[in-house]
Amino acid sequence: MNTAKVLSRSSLKALASIFPGDALSLRPEEMLIYGTDAGKKFSMPWAVVRPERTEQVQELMALAQKERIPVIPRARGTNVVSACVPDQGGVVLSCLRMNKVLSIDPRSFTACVQPGVITHDLQKKVRSLGLYYPPDPASMKVSTIGGNIATNAGGMSAVKYGVTRDYVLGLEAVLPGGEIIRTGGRVHKNVVGLDLTRLFTGSEGGLGIIVKAWLKLLPAPEYSASILACFEDEVMALEGVSRIFESGILPCAMEFLPGEIMKCLAGYGPVPWPEDAGACLIIRVDGSVDGTRHQTERIRQSLQNTLYLDVAGQEDEERIWEMRRLINPASFSLGPDKVSDDVVVPRGVVLDAVQGIRAIARKYALNILAFGHIGDGNIHVNYMHDASQPGSGQRVDQARQEVLSLVLELEGSISGEHGVGLSKKPFLTRQVGPRELEIMRSIKKVFDPYNILNPGKGI
Ligand SMILES: Cc1cc2nc3c(=O)[nH]c(=O)nc-3n(C[C@H](O)[C@H](O)[C@H](O)COP(=O)(O)OP(=O)(O)OC[C@H]3O[C@@H](n4cnc5c(N)ncnc54)[C@H](O)[C@@H]3O)c2cc1C
Numbered sequence: 343m344n345t346a347k348v349l350s351r352s353s354l355k356a357l358a359s360i361f362p363g364d365a366l367s368l369r370p371e372e373m374l375i376y377g378t379d380a381g382k383k384f385s386m387p388w389a390v391v392r393p394e395r396t397e398q399v400q401e402l403m404a405l406a407q408k409e410r411i412p413v414i415p416r417a418r419g420t421n422v423v424s425a426c427v428p429d430q431g432g433v434v435l436s437c438l439r440m441n442k443v444l445s446i447d448p449r450s451f452t453a454c455v456q457p458g459v460i461t462h463d464l465q466k467k468v469r470s471l472g473l474y475y476p477p478d479p480a481s482m483k484v485s486t487i488g489g490n491i492a493t494n495a496g497g498m499s500a501v502k503y504g505v506t507r508d509y510v511l512g513l514e515a516v517l518p519g520g521e522i523i524r525t526g527g528r529v530h531k532n533v534v535g536l537d538l539t540r541l542f543t544g545s546e547g548g549l550g551i552i553v554k555a556w557l558k559l560l561p562a563p564e565y566s567a568s569i570l571a572c573f574e575d576e577v578m579a580l581e582g583v584s585r586i587f588e589s590g591i592l593p594c595a596m597e598f599l600p601g602e603i604m605k606c607l608a609g610y611g612p613v614p615w616p617e618d619a620g621a622c623l624i625i626r627v628d629g630s631v632d633g634t635r636h637q638t639e640r641i642r643q644s645l646q647n648t649l650y651l652d653v654a655g656q657e658d659e660e661r662i663w664e665m666r667r668l669i670n671p672a673s674f675s676l677g678p679d680k681v682s683d684d685v686v687v688p689r690g691v692v693l694d695a696v697q698g699i700r701a702i703a704r705k706y707a708l709n710i711l712a713f714g715h716i717g718d719g720n721i722h723v724n725y726m727h728d729a730s731q732p733g734s735g736q737r738v739d740q741a742r743q744e745v746l747s748l749v750l751e752l753e754g755s756i757s758g759e760h761g762v763g764l765s766k767k768p769f770l771t772r773q774v775g776p777r778e779l780e781i782m783r784s785i786k787k788v789f790d791p792y793n794i795l796n797p798g799k800g801i
Pocket residue numbers: 379380414415416417418419420421422425426437457478479480481484485486487488489490491492493494495496497498545546547548550551552553759760796799
């Protein structure tokens with residue numbers, strides 16, 4: 343089917359004039375990839391456009407509003423909740439050609455960037471000037487600043503440095519209809535009016551197209567070091583977390599690996615810990631060279647009863663983090679298919695959450711891995727299974743429902759990083775009350791009265 347036929351002749355003509363040459367795709371073979379993202383759902387777009395200039399975005403949004411054409415903003419498509427799948431049809435707007443770092447101001451500690459800049463590229467650029475942009479989603483070598491803002495992406499360093507939201511000072515966005523708004527500014531503090539910048543951050547492309555962002559930078563830490571600490575069991579590991587915080591140290595990253603994960607890793611390749619280790623922590627600290635040494639020493643002193651402890655300086659700390667990176671490939675030994683959630687609970691009840699998830703795994707005879715960003719209570723829950731086995735998918739669905747109930751009972755949240763998109767939409771009302779949802783939808787209506795911008799995602 344030629345999906346471009348869904349658009350009227352006049353709309354197609356207007357699109358071709360706004361987006362000349364290869365800035366417009368209408369052929370299915372060119373559009374196929376824009377129908378999906380890392381959430382793996384698929385729906386063919388009606389057209390794909392690739393603006394280079396804000397004026398093109400404005401003209402598109404004016405046309406879209408007039409003709410009621412859905413517009414789906416998209417960057418690298420690494421979101422895992424189908425947040426840029428055009429499930430209601432429409433025009434996919436790829437932001438990847440708006441990819442310039444417009445300015446870096448070392449004296450004001452700010453950068454101004456277009457949305458399609460790859461996060462890691464910006465990080466490298468500012469590092470070369472002695473500056474630091476901390477948000478570090480694991481996808482940072484491919485995902486973009488625009489995508490990170492629209493999902494409020496977090497990363498390992500969130501324990502100390504916070505998430506994307508904490509570094510977005512201001513935005514320029516094009517609204518449905520084509521109007522431009524500017525929120526916030528270049529200043530590190532700003533309390534004038536309602537905080538529209540925060541409203542946009544995490545809005546999953548539903549309020550406006552971000553075309554420019556002013557970001558906050560920090561001085562780059564001089565040095566870092568990492569620690570791998572292994573314990574007999576997870577209670578000891580989690581007690582270790584409390585002792586580190588009690589000692590006054592705020593690590594920049596702190597990951598928790600329970601016994602199941604360590605077994606997967608041991609089956610995948612050589613591991614440094616003794617066989618009887620039942621849980622481990624991977625911790626990173628940063629600061630000045632002396633400060634880092636001091637922090638690692640304090641952590642070493644506060645972690646008693648370790649079965650194995652390894653400290654590595656910046657020069658070779660990656661060997662410790664390699665264990666964390668191998669979790670994903672190693673976990674497929676437990677099942678060829680994976681469904682993943684990224685729940686969050688208050689830090690003090692992580693053990694209850696992990697043990698509760700394990701009980702649910704036993705009840706449904708499933709391999710469920712629960713691990714991750716212990717420093718912020720953000721637990722990755724991976725349901726490893728074989729979808730070709732009868733009843734397997736159903737058991738995963740039931741177990742997921744129970745895990746989410748457990749998380750909500752513990753006053754947690756069903757997503758800490760990945761967002762809602764299409765995938766988590768069925769669970770939304772379990773966490774957000776009817777009145778709150780009504781308020782959120784009324785806000786969306788102010789920006790997007792005809793619901794043409796990424797319709798159906800998030801709220
Ligand atoms: C291997 C892997 C690891 C990951 N690790 C992490 C992690 O550690 N932490 C984390 O938070 N996430 C993680 N993710 C999820 C994903 O990388 C993030 O959600 C990321 O922020 C998406 O960026 P993107 O550039 O790919 O955006 P996309 O996936 O293309 O888009 C994401 C959302 O942003 C909207 N959008 C994109 N650009 C704009 C714009 N200019 N204006 C308005 N809306 C826009 C889209 O409509 C969509 O709703 C991971 C994903 C993978 C595949």
